[in-house]
Structures are given as structure tokens and as C-alpha cells.
Amino acid sequence: MGWPVRVAAVLAVGAVAALGQAPWGLWPLTLIGFALVYGFFRQTEGWRAAALLGWGVGTGHFLLALHWIVEPFMVDAARHAWMAPFALVGLAGGAGLYWGAGLVLARAAGGGPAAFVAGLGLAEALRGWLFTGFPWAQPGHALIDTAWLYWAAWLGAPGLLVLVLGASVALWHVAAGARASGAAALAAVAALWPLGAALTPEAAPVPGAPVVRLVQPNAPQHEKWQPDKVQTFFDRQRAFSAAGAVPPDLVVWPETAVPVLLERAEPTLEAISEAARGASVVLGIQRTEGPRIYNSLAVVEAGGAVTGVYDKHHLVPFGEYMPFGDLLARFGIYGLAASEGQGYSAGPGARLVDLGPLGRALPLICYEGVFARDLLAAPGRPEFLLLITNDAWFGKISGPYQHLAQARLRSAELGLPMIRVANTGVSAMIDATGRVTDRIPLGEAGWRDAPLPPSLPETVYARLGDVPMLALYAALLALSSWRNRAGARRI
Template sequence: MPRRLIAWWTLPAGILAAGGQAPVSLWLLALAGFSLLALAHLRSPSPRAAALAGWRFGFGYFAAALLWIVEPFMVDAAHDGWMAPFALILLSGGLALFWALALYLARRVAPRGALAPALAFAAALTLSEALRGWIFTGFPWSLIGQNLIPSPILPLAALAGPHALSLALLLPAAAFGAALSRRQWRPALTGAALLAALLLLSPLARPLAPPAGPGAPIVRLVQPNAPQREKWDSEKSAMFFRRQLDYSSAAPTPDLIVWPETAIPYLLDQNPGLPAMLSRDANGAPLAVGINRSQDGRYYNSLAVIGPDATLVDLYDKHHLVPFGEYIPFGDLLAKLGITAFAAQTGHGFSAGPGPHLITIPGVGTALPLICYEAVFPRDIRNAPARPDLLLQITNDAWFGTFSGPYQHLAQARLRSVEQGLPMIRVANTGISALIAADGTVLDALPLGQAGYLDVALPSAAPATPYARHGDLPALLAAFLALALSAALAFMPRSAPGHKAIDHPDPQS
């Protein structure tokens, strides 16, 4: 195939690969797309050409997978709408640089050989995904491994986390790409055998998900369905607040009531009678509610736990804030230029809390609170001071629109449950509110765009998974060793006179 044609179809191949992400959720499309990227990498005549192929593919992938990023700009389209295309282009292009760097490195490390370039391809991309999830506070959304959430390979995350899923997708893709590049069946058979082994063996790692037993706590998930354009309207915000109170007062009284992120249109510290009012309408049931608060001139995006006696039992301040969404770096300076954080109330936005913090919920147990974006970071859960009984996510996914964002956010919540072997209570303003079992199964849910409440019996946690104990180290060590092995194989002397490695084809081909 002409090399120029290969170079340019990497962009649509990236769009194809994004079909593995929710809501399309066809993981075989991701496998096909990354196989085509592997082909482009193996046919690249130089590290620079490999990097360009990686960037084009990444741009197509992220532009399709992260299309929801334009939604926050459409809330006030007259003021912010002009920024939407620039945000999508800049974010997609910036994230694609990680994959460009990965393929450049892979081509440098393993420039020739039969196995080495394909192995380097999978290892370098996996390591670049780990870097993407960490640098500049990280953005691990639409990770390569997340394409396998709808597949039988998902339980592998309980063993070694999301980067093990990335390797599980990329290694077969590299083999299939090698088969296309060499026009031979042997690499394809290797890839098929590896894929079959993953499909057959991964379910054995599924965390034991004990069902809710007799006397299990009943938790009420309250979903007010307040569209972002209306959420802070002075007249409609009172209606949404009243709606949540009505849902909370409905009989029978549960053991816990959970409201979504920023559910209350008042500051906690400026309304001292608020806990008593909420407790009265909840018929004395404990509540976990999303609310903003201020302290010493700083604003916090918080979760407050109100006990049966109307006292403030616990308080958690979100610590992993969304850059340019909840805070603006150098915000005071940029505020003078008219650039402020979408969710913020001041030019510099919200302040970060001290870090992961377990909250005690009377009659339920200990929970690790995750406010919105925090659920996409596995490390925020691993850094908890102790293992909780459950994960508790409150979020306002109205910011993400109604197409892909809310579904992708839910998928990542499922992945967190699998990784840790913990059930999750997930409450979202506009949906999708859900009860997730310790094996990632969605046991019950309120659909997107529907107001209502859902009473669910909380299942038990599974034993701590290997990933909960060891984190990302095994998967990243495997990727690093694979990269080192590919370098060794690439420069190993050829053992047989007739041996022919797959160097790169003639530039004119």
C-alpha cells in the first residue's frame, strides 16, 4: 500500500478506534483502529513519520471520543460558544502529542526486526497513557484500555488496573498490524491466540460481588434533572431544590439519602439552619449532599454528611479540581481579561481540599467520596487513608451534554469498582445515577434526562483486589520490560544466514 495513503488514513482510523468508547461501546472497532495504527507504525520509514502517524491517529481518536468537551461552552453559547471548536481542536491535538511521542520512541528503540517493532509499539503507547494520566494533574479520560470496559476482558483491571487493559488491547492489535504489514498469517494467528486467551481467562479475575444481604442498608439516589442552562436560574433553582426535598421525604424512609454535586443553591456556611431543614424533610434519615461553601475567602466544592440529629457529621472538599472548569491557573490575572472558570464563583475558581478523606455515614459504613471528575483517577482512590466499605460519587454531568460524556463517565465509574472490588453509589444531577456492584455490574440506574429517585440495597464489598494492593506498578513494569525487550530483540545479531527481518519496505512501495 502506498506510504502516503497509509499516512493520511491514520486520522479516520483514529475515529474508528474511538468507537470502543461509550456510548458506541464496540470494543472490536477499537481493536481494528489500533491494528491500523500498528500497520502505519510498522510501515513508517523514520521515527518522525511514525510520530506523525501517531499524532494524526490520536487527533482523530480524541476529537471523536471527547466531542462532549464542547458542551460546557454551549451552556452560555452567546458568550462562550465561539471557544468550543478551539477547545476541541486544542485538546485533541495536545493529547495526540503523547501518542506521537510514544511512536517516535518505539521507532527509535526498535527500528527493525520481526517482533521488536510491534512489541515496542504496544509498550510505548501504554507508558504514554500512564504519563497522560499524571502530568499537569493528569487527564486519563478515554484511555486506550477503557475501550475494553464493554468486553469480557474488563475483569483484568482487578489484577493490574487500566494500563493492563491498554496492553491487552495493544498487543493483539500490534500482532494484527504486523500481519497486515508483512502479509503473513503467522502474526495474525499469534494475535488471535493472545486475544482468545484474554477473552477466556480474564473473567476468572472478576471480583467476587456479594449481593445485598438481609438487612443491607437502603440508599436513596436523588436525581433532580436540572439542565445546566436552568440550574442556577433564580426561579428554577428553587423548583429543583424543592423537587429534591420531595423525593427525600417520600416513604418509606431509607437508611441514607444522597443528592448530587452542587445540589443545593445556597452556601453551607451562610445558612446555619440548612442541616435542620434538610433533616426534617428527610424524616431524620442521614443525607450526603453536594453543596458549595466558603471559608476564609475561599470557595470549595463539597460533600456534606448530615446525621439523623440534623448535625453536620462530616465534610469533604473536592481536591482534584478540573483545570479551566473549576479553577483557572493564574485566575486573578486572567479574570481581568474576562476568562473565568465555568463552575467557579470567582476569577480564580474553587480551592482544592486537602486530599482523599473517608467519611463515616451512620448506619451505612465508611465511604470514599468522589466528586465528579475525581472518579476518573484511579490514584485518587488508591491514595485513600484506608479501604472503605463503598465508593460514593456525586456529580453534575449536565456539563457533559446528553450524547457521550455522561455515558463515558459512568463507564469509568464501573472501572473503578472493578479495580478496587468495591460497590459504588453514583448520584448524578441529570443522570446517570446508578448502583454499581463490586464487579462493575450496573445493578440499577436512573436514565439520563429523567427526574426521580431510586431506592437500592447496598451490596457488600469484595476482598481487596491485587490492583487495590499493588496499584499500577505491575502493568507499568511489564510495559517497561516489554520496551526493553523490544530494544534487545531489535539489535540482536541475526542467527541464520537466510533470516529476513521485517525492516521497513522500500520507500517507493
């Protein structure tokens, strides 16, 4: 087999493994894909071959899973479209480097099943941390739409990753003839499906629960700030807030929903409060503080009074801010969502906001919902999660659905319900097990009144975070290395 065919095969296997991601949800293909990766890995000799395999598979996986990354560059195509292919190839190839490093580590530790799982597990952990992190499209995300999601309350996203890789290794062993051991491992993973549901308390909304109105204006990003369209989208949100015979307990608008700065918004906020008929309103708005500009969430009470403000602290590199932005601005290069120089400034960090009878909420703005560590950093346990976002940047094919899936994962990890409101969708109410109880579909303007589900007792993952899984990876690598050295001594 010539090298062009080998390269194509490796890229194709990575792409097959990505088909478990939203919106496709073909999780069995993810297991088959990683079973093939493990089979290829067993045939590699030396660290270079392992590195090239991991990089190639990862690149193929992320080319498909992250193809939505071209969408932001099409909002202002005249300025940015030329960057789109470079962004996709660069992001996919860069993310693939982590998998290459993971398989190098696995090969150094002996190359067995335990090393394979631990090597890729550590690679994904690093991908979620280094250079501010980007833990999007992890292999374990393929299980979010299955009953295995219940185990996120115990082991988080890393636990789902181990289930995927462990089942894939077992599948390869069954196909390779080791039917007894492989079948036993597969049976153990399958048994976790009903067991997780049995161990998880009921989290459905209860009678008398507070009612939250989700407001989705559906403002396409290329029209959102056009002078002749801004008022239309604002009036649409006000009309949705005022609709219905009975006002809700809380009204939530999406990220950057208000077209004026917070410090100049007093008449605007009064009009919003009037439309809400006494209900509290949470909305996305920009604010300035001297030369700094913040992407913020504000809590508005009767008469337009602002009783709480949260500033987004985990910003999108090259989107909301540019590293060395003032220097790059001299060459006309800005972040896609920034107007000049360094772009947005980061807020001080995670905090809770008091929403009266509804309890305390942990606010999240867009990208922050991707990072479990940002939620774990909260200065206390809230009653619910509150995420506002503008997924219009992500297009209409896969990006918004993957973002929604990760929101469901965060709820399941922490045992907390989530109010999720998106500009173009998908807006949703999510219960504490990660189940969507109500939604407004992608690409539709509208509103929905949804009862707020209850929280569950604090989960194991909420208490311990990623520490148990990182310890497991270390133990697997140590075990694999020990067995490899013991085998070499016997020879």
C-alpha cells in the same frame, strides 16, 4: 497517495478506533483501528514519521471521543461558544502529542510489537499524570462493557490497554499472513474473557443490605442557578427524599445540589433532614473559608447536624479554576464553573467519611472519579465508593456515558461497590465488579432505592497500583531494544 489523503486516512483510523468508547461500545472496531495503526507504524521510517503518525491518529481519536468537550461552552453560549472549537481541536491535538511521543519511543526501541505496545502504554500513563492529568478516553476503556473488565482488578486500566494493543497487533499479523502466531495470541486474549469471570467472586447485593436512595433532580446547567428555577429543583430533591413508604438507610443528592453556602445552610439542612425521615443524607454543597471557596460534600444527620465534610481536591483546570486566574480575570476570563479569579480552592486530599452502619466511604466529586491514583491515595480501605457529580456540563450524547464507564472501571479495579449520583444522570449503583445493578437514565428526574452491594477482598491492583504495568512497559522496551541491537550486530 498525496499528503491530504494520507492525513485524512490517519485521522479516520483514529476516529474508527474511538468507536469502542461509550456510548457506542463498538470494541471490535477499536481492535481493527489499532491493527491498522500498527500496520502504518511498521511502514514508518525515522522518528519524524512515527511522531506524525501517532499525533495524527491520536488527534482523530480524541476529536471523536472527546467531542462532548464543546458542551460546557454552550451553557453560557453568548460568552463562551466562540471558545468551543478551539477547545476541542486544542484538546484533541494536545492529547495526540502523547501518542506521537509514544510512537517515537517505540521506533527508537526497534519498532517491533513489544515496543509499539510499551510506547503507547507509557504515553497514556503520562497523559494521566502530566499537567494534573487527563486519562479520559483511553483505548482500554473500550473493554469496560465486556468481560475483560474483570482483569482490571489485577492490572487496572493499563492492563485493559495492553489487551487492546496486544490483540490489535495479533490481528494485524493474522491479516498479514502470520496466521499461526497471530491466531495463538488472539486465542490467548480471548481465553481471558471467561477466565476473568471464573476468578472473580460474586458481588451481587445480599438480603438485608443497606438501602440507598439515589436522588436525581435533572436540573439543566443553563437553568440550575436561575433565580426562578432554583427553588423548583431544591423542592424536587426534597420531595424525592420524602417519597416512598419506608425511608432508606441513606439518601444521596448530587454535586452542588444545595443552593446556599454550607455556613448559611442551617435551616435548609434541617428541612432536608426532615424530608429524609431520619436517614442520613449526603449532598453536594459549596462552602467558604475566608476568601476561599470549596466544592464540597457534606454528611447531614438528624436535625440538620453536619457530621462530615469533604472538599474536592482534584479540580478541573480551566473549569473549576484558572491557572493565573486573578491575572486572567482582569481580561474577563474565568473558569467555566468559577465565578471569579482563581475559582475553587483545592481540598487537602483523599479522606474517608464514616456513615455509621453502612461503613466508611471514600468520597469523590465528579472529575475525581477519573483518576485511579486519587482512590489509591485514600488513608485506608473503605467499604464503598461514593461519587457525586453534575454531569449536566457534559451534555447528553457521550460525555455522561463515558464518565459512568470510568466509574465502573474504578469499582472493578478496587473491588469496591460505588454509589454514583448525578444531577442529570446517569445515577447508578455499581457492584464491586463494575456491573450496574440499578440506574436512573440520563435526562430524567426521579429517585431509586438500591441495595448497597458488598465489597470484595482487596484486589491486586488496589495493593500494587500501576507499578507492575509500568515495569512491564520498561521490560518490553528493553527487550525490543536488545533484539534490535542484536539484529543490527548480525548484519
